[in-house]
Each structure stands twice: as C-alpha cells, then as structure tokens.
C-alpha cells in the first residue's frame with residue numbers, strides 16, 4: 001500500500017453532527033488490562049483505529065485470543081492461552097502504548113521483558129516514573145539492550161509519589177498493583193478521564209481501586225480478577241479536534257456521544273476564540289460565524305488544556321485575529337509541525353516551548369506532511385480553513401488515532417478525499 005494523502009478543498013463550513021468514537025488512550029490501557037483476568041472480557045465502543053488493530057496483533061502474536069468486530073465496535077479478549085512475558089522490539093516498536101504490557105505482564109507472570117517502544121516523535125519520553133513504581137512494588141528492573149526487564153518474587157502494596165504527573169506511569173502502576181498483596185497508594189497521580197475509565201473497568205473485574213480522577217489513587221490488591229463487559233468512554237481529544245475544525249472552517253457542528261465535562265478546557269478556549277458553545281447533555285454544539293480571535297493557552301495535565309490539542313489549537317490560531325501565545329509544558333518537542341503551517345502562509349515563531357502565532361487573515365492550501373498523529377490533525381484543521389487545495393501527506397499517522405476521519409468530515413460538508421500514491 002502506498003502513501004495516503006488527504007486532499008482538502010478549504011473554506012467549506014461544517015454543518016451537522018459528528019459521532020465521537022471511543023477513546024484511543026482509554027482503549028490502549030484497557031486492552032492490556034484484560035490480560036489480568038481469568039476469563040474473557042468484552043470491550044464495547046472500541047474505536048476503529050490503527051493503534052487498536054496493532055495492539056491486538058501484538059497480543060495475538062504473544063498468544064492471546066482476540067476477536068475484533070469493528071462494525072459492532074467490539075473486542076472480545078480471552079486471556080487464558082496467553083503465556084508469554086516477552087514482547088520483542090519487532091512487535092512493540094509500532095505502538096507507544098505497548099509499554100502498558102510492562103505493568104500487565106508483571107502483574108500476571110511476576111516478570112516482563114518488553115522492548116522500549118516507538119510512537120510519535122514529540123520529545124524525550126522517559127519511563128523512569130513507571131520503573132520507580134514497579135521497584136517500589138518489589139520488582140527488580142533493568143534495561144538490557146533496549147529491553148526493559150522486570151521480575152518480582154512477590155509484589156507488595158506500597159506508596160509511590162510521582163515526581164511529575166504521568167498518565168502512562170499512573171496506568172502502569174495501577175495495572176501492576178491490582179494483584180499485589182496489600183494497598184498501593186499513588187500520589188500525584190494523573191487525573192485524565194481514561195484513568196477513571198481504567199479504574200472502572202478494573203473494579204468491574206473485581207479490583208479495589210479508589211480515588212481515580214483525583215491525585216491520590218488507592219489500589220487494594222485482590223487475588224484474582226474476572227472478565228467482564230465494559231463500554232469505553234468517548235474520546236475527548238477526537239471531540240476537541242472536530243470542535244476546533246469547526247472554528248477553523250466556520251459552521252454549526254454538533255459533536256455527539258461525548259461527556260461534556262471532559263471538554264471543559266476546550267470549550268473555554270473555543271468561547272475565548274469568539275465561537276458559541278452549547279452543552280446539550282451528551283453532545284456539544286459549536287457555532288462559528290466569524291474569524292476566530294487570538295488566545296493564550298498553556299498545556300497542562302487534566303483538567304488543564306490537553307497537550308494533544310495543542311497542535312490543532314495552533315492551527316486555528318494561525319488564522320485568528322491578533323497574536324496568540326501558546327505554551328507547551330508537557331513535551332519538549334511538540335512544535336515540529338509548525339514549518340508545515342508556515343508553508344500555508346502562517347506566521348509562527350517558536351521560542352523553546354512557546355509558539356507565538358501572529359494570526360493571518362488567510363491561509364493558503366499547500367502540500368504538507370503529517371509527521372505525527374496530532375500534527376496531522378492540525379494540518380487537516382488548517383486545510384479546512386484555508387483558501388484552495390491542501391494535500392496532507394502521510395495520513396497513516398492520523399489513522400493511528402482517528403476513527404473514520406474521512407467519512408466523518410464528508411458527512412458534515414467538508415470537501416475531502418483520500419488519494420493513494
């Protein structure tokens with residue numbers, strides 16, 4: 001299969017309703033969690049994205065029995081035949097979230113050997129806090145030839161204070177602690193909605209997890225977990241992406257099947273940009289009739305403005321009235337896509353972790369390259385608001401995390417098509 005590009009004819013207002021899929025970042029935490037049970041789990045509202053397919057392939061290669069029914073948005077995971085505690089580089093390199101196998105395999109087998117993963121190139125992404133958690137629980141941890149090796153004779157509940165708020169470390173320590181003896185307390189834990197989703201899933205399996213959604217999570221170890229059925233929460237980042245697409249292109253768009261509370265920080269920014277936002281219970285409507293206004297924003301752990309929408313926000317700011325100042329505090333190198341926006345006529349200066357965006361009245365369509373998932377989303381958003389034709393190359397990156405983006409955009413009036421070279 002050749003390279004895919006999305007061809008966009010800009011300046012078509014978005015009108016109608018977009019159904020939001022299940023959360024990517026929740027799905028990739030829940031899939032390895034299913035390996036901890038003695039029986040099968042059914043996950044519902046699973047997004048049909050490449051990261052999910054790749055994770056299923058990795059687990060099948062390691063011996064798990066997984067059926068994926070994309071039409072029904074369902075995964076059936078039977079963990080019984082799963083017997084390998086090793087996940088080599090060839091398998092995990094395609095997926096950053098494969099590091100959740102560390103916590104899951106450690107809990108299940110008392111040992112894990114998982115190669116350091118790949119994923120989006122958005123800065124240094126160490127896992128020291130994950131290892132600190134595993135070690136506190138009683139595991140020995142080492143890095144040998146690119147492989148993280150963990151082993152524990154016994155895992156015992158402990159207190160872990162995270163030096164920084166890390167989604168991945170919080171998930172991994174929760175996974176490792178659910179079957180440990182005694183109580184584990186994770187302090188300075190991440191509060192993202194998918195942490196709560198993971199806790200709800202684990203509790204439905206018989207775990208005793210309290211406090212998820214606050215910065216102190218208590219995990220009381222149990223001796224076994226059963227499989228269960230669980231519905232994955234809606235993807236707040238996908239919802240935010242379409243809301244920002246509406247601000248960029250103009251229009252009247254409703255994102256449906258969302259939890260509006262998860263979108264508070266995004267709604268606030270969109271209102272500051274001059275668009276109208278209405279919370280309608282399980283949907284949010286955005287009406288954008290004028291050129292957006294400039295904003296200041298700073299990415300922060302939840303409930304702050306999410307780093308995963310920093311790139312889409314800058315894409316809107318590029319056409320806003322005034323100078324926007326957008327600060328990235330989570331990653332040290334998440335502005336790589338800015339050069340592509342500049343090709344479209346944007347005026348953006350990056351100083352360390354801050355982008356200073358002088359809004360232009362018009363962006364002009366151009367061929368641009370998506371170098372990672374959210375960068376790709378940002379370029380699509382810029383193309384929807386630009387004059388003329390934009391081709392976003394390397395849409396494969398976008399398909400990692402966005403379910404049916406082409407169909408969803410076409411259904412609300414965007415002029416978009418996929419071409420394969």
Ligand code: EPU
Nearest residue numbers: 025097124125126127128129130166167168169308330331
């Ligand atoms: N960090 C450390 N040490 C650690 C762990 C993290 O220094 O042991 C640093 C990271 O380098 C980063 C910051 O802490 O600077 C936050 O990292 P975090 O661990 O929270 O991120 P993650 O678990 O690797 C998840 C999402 C990302 C999302 C971040 C922040 C998944 C699979 N990935 O990554 O999603 O940006 O949380 O919300 O859940 C995306 O969807 O595009 C994406 C990159």
